[in-house]
Amino acid sequence: MFLYVFRRLLTAIPTMFVIVTLAFFLIRVAPGGPFNQERGLSPEIKANLEAQFGLNDPLWLQYVNYLKNLLHGNFGPSYNLPDFTVTELFAKGLPISIQLGASALALALIVGTVLGIVAALNQNKLGDYSVIALATAGSTIPTFVVAPVIQLLFGLTWMLLPIGGWGDGALINKIGPIITLSLPQIAIVARLMRGSMIESLRSNHIRTARALGLSDWSVVVKHALRGAVLPIVSYAGPAAAALLTGSIIVETIFAIPGIGRYFVDAALNRDYTLVMGTVVLIALFTIAFNLIVDVLYAFFDPRVRYD
């Protein structure tokens, strides 16, 4: 197992290299640059800035320099928020995004799994149809509708929650964003869980467990559920990577100072270093969580062995 993890970490290096290279050149293909804004800088200032950040160097040299800095853990300064380095921006925003994302993920996994099991055990009955209806609503109503509705009802009408803001991480400020983030995830997890649980309940070894007169609890939880969570584990990996790195919509609507908005803002502003930083971050999260999923798989399923 150790060897396997080590091997996977080694293969992550070329993967990261390819991602960084592609992202670096792709963003440069987009027209414009960090300092061609609508308000227009005077040409002298613009030239000064570009010289300061080395943007006049040949592209390959900029690429080599970027890689060098990256290897030292240095993401460089942000071009549009010149008082901060990319690292500083992440240090401030990432913990916030991770808190929200992790809570939303946990909520989604717990609620989604329970709903999925309930649906599977009541297949084609009222309980099942209610879960399916809920799941369909959850995955079809977009976040940018859910978030304002929550603000309107819970914030303005009933005054139970603040309308937005981080409030130094007070629990009450997190409720709205977490619910908004988790609703579509609950829907997806519930659907996945329902499907795999139905399949698991139909399998031959469940028939054996029933024939042995085992209790419903043992049949459903011990024997059916453990096999049925595998698809959820697979899904949770990429989902975690996406949730933990923040959501632009939720963070914008609820005015949360996370890192979700950086990716889009930075790309629009041609803030090359910030775009690259975000790409590297998301890639690292994705690779890490996929590895965690594969390790978890071996934990859940003894047939999976990695040596």
Added chain:
Amino acid sequence: MANESILSVKDLRVRFRTLDGVVDAVKGINLNVRAGETVAVVGESGSGKSQTMMAAMNLLASNGEATGAVEYRGKNLLTLSKQELNKVRGRKITMIFQEPMTSLDPLYTIGNQLMEPIMRHRGLGAAQARAEALRLLELVKIPDPERRLKSYPHEMSGGQRQRVMIAMALANDPDILIADEPTTALDVTIQAQILALLAELQRKLGMAIVFITHDLGIVRRFADRVYVMRSGEVVEEGQADELFANPQHPYTKMLLAAEPTGRKAPPPGNAPILLEGRNVEVEFKIGGGFLAGPPMLLKAVDRISVTLKRGQTIGIVGESGSGKSTLGRALLRLLPSEGSIRFGSHDLSKADRSDMRPLRRELQLVFQDPFGSLSPRMTVGQIITEGLLVHEPSLSGKERDARAVEALREVGLDPAMRNRYPHEFSGGQRQRIAIARAMILKPKVVVLDEPTSALDRSVQKQIVELLRNLQADHDLSYLFISHDLAVVRAMSDYIIVMKQGKIVEEGPTEEIFGDPREPYTKTLMAAAIDETKFRQSV
């Protein structure tokens, strides 16, 4: 005590609600099991024999519904609460199933799964249950039981898994063991071992056994009484020896006569050699990869030579994993192999895909699984004429259709059926379609990979006769791969016995059957021949 009826099924009806309406699987049957006796419920697929017992155990699929009564010592199992029922099933009445490979939970150790019903029904603690589990594994003769307690199902063979299932079923000293086709999925030598084990355990422990089976050999050897089922009804019942000696119902008579009979006429002595493999070797790589070290090599076929003449049938016999299917595929160059393969004047050993394409029509393959090998989204006509599109592209649609009609007629199907889809056909009909798909190309060599193994005995017999007739009409050469010796005997001129990729013994059919030399061949024969003998005596 001995004649006391402990399980009685009274006017049991089982129906399934499906999208096509209500299907009556069991239509009001009556059945009795007395303490300590062996009852066989015999029938072909779809006869309702399994569903009868599934209903008794309350294991029907969720769209199934049972009415009537299944009384165990006076209690109607169909109306018991789940809690009451769970005091009976797994304890007093237990069941083993047809699918040993999937009937154990893959995620828990054997020990864990064995201990669970013991702890539940007898209220023992973990340490005592573990000791019991160990005793049970010894009882069912699993070698090294201490270590096996910690094994997972995937680390055991099918035969061993079935032994574990039996151990679980016997854990609480049941009154009745229901065995639903317990050996059908196993190799013949393993079948014999499992059956012997069941018989021995019954002598030792004295429980009643209900055998659900299509295999009359098992019934003959083990059953005291027999119920013959067909389309959800019991058509005949009685003492086993009386029923075999003097069957009353035409269906019972038909079942008893369903063994493939007759022998193939040998090809003329001067028949030319059509397909010849010399020292054919197939190796599979297992594992390996980046930083994982070199892969493990598995020799699936180890230097085997085969010479197939025109009009000849070579039977390739062996148990699962013996490499018989791999050999068939390698000879058709569907798998890369070492050694030389000649087909007529062509050297296949160096042929690549494009070299092979024009030869493919002469080298056809029919598979075991008539359900998986036909595309569910194409009509039968499209399925059987697909090969013509590749090999005779100049044919017009009308000509292709005419060929389809001819091919279907040849395999004994109504040509009007060619616009239907595969799911509308039975297993035997589908296998006919698969054969038509091969025959329409007018091949010279056909590799038949277990073509009858998924079929009921009575249907097997028809397919064997069809294959023999087609061979005689078209001077075909067959490589007939099977683990079923009765079928192989009825089909082949020459037999190759394989084990672990090697030839154990080969020779003309009558020699191999009449006077097997190798111990392995003898075991294989012994496992099968009992059945053959008794059939001949009937």
